Amino acid sequence: DGGITQSPKYLFRKEGQNVTLSCEQNLNHDAMYWYRQDPGQGLRLIYYSQIVNDFQKGDIAEGYSVSREKKESFPLTVTSAQKNPTAFYLCASSILTGVPGELFFGEGSRLTVL
Amino acid sequence: AQKITQTQPGMFVQEKEAVTLDCTYDTSDQSYGLFWYKQPSSGEMIFLIYQGSYDEQNATEGRYSLNFQKARKSANLVISASQLGDSAMYFCAMRVWNTGNQFYFGTGTSLTVIP
16 A cells, blocks of 8 residues: 555654654655654644755754655654754655645654653 | 644534634735644544635535635634544644645644543
8 A cells, every 4th residue: 555654653762862764655756744743732844855865954954864865765864963852753745736735644753862 | 924823722522513623824825725634642644624725615525624714814624523533633734835845734723522
């Protein structure tokens, strides 16, 4: 079945460590997104990409990095520079044109810093 | 600036009753889409319904309908005949086609269905 796969589902990190969250889609979507969700809050955009080898910063990109070497893959690295990384991370994808053009989401990755 | 506002942090509804979740939006663009998502406690985001800015009729999907009032810039979600499984967070979102394919989300409304 087509969809978005995020891994790992749960991740624990010690302070000062970088971690990478995986996001893979087989929907043939051009656009991919990373969102951060804190308890009781909405989704905040970290990075997004519309084409391979190109990506743009969202509202809260500091302390995060991404790559888009393949259309299907958009991994997110949470670096040690991110001061408060404990959160729920959602990866999503969409078509670039056409309606409705909704976001398709993965199941999320919950990162906890110990 | 593009913005989505959801002013109801939490809502309660009796089972089998209807409930309206409010959403207002702000954009100066003429071409945009409005979306509602449901997020159960498991964390997955489930797409519910879509309304395009040029659509003249309100969107409906089963028990979900979108009350679209363009002049007031509101896109309220109506859930009819509430079920216990409707208890979740609900997010309103907007996609403005000329802004680089970004989506703008509200802060969400937590809906609790009471038996």
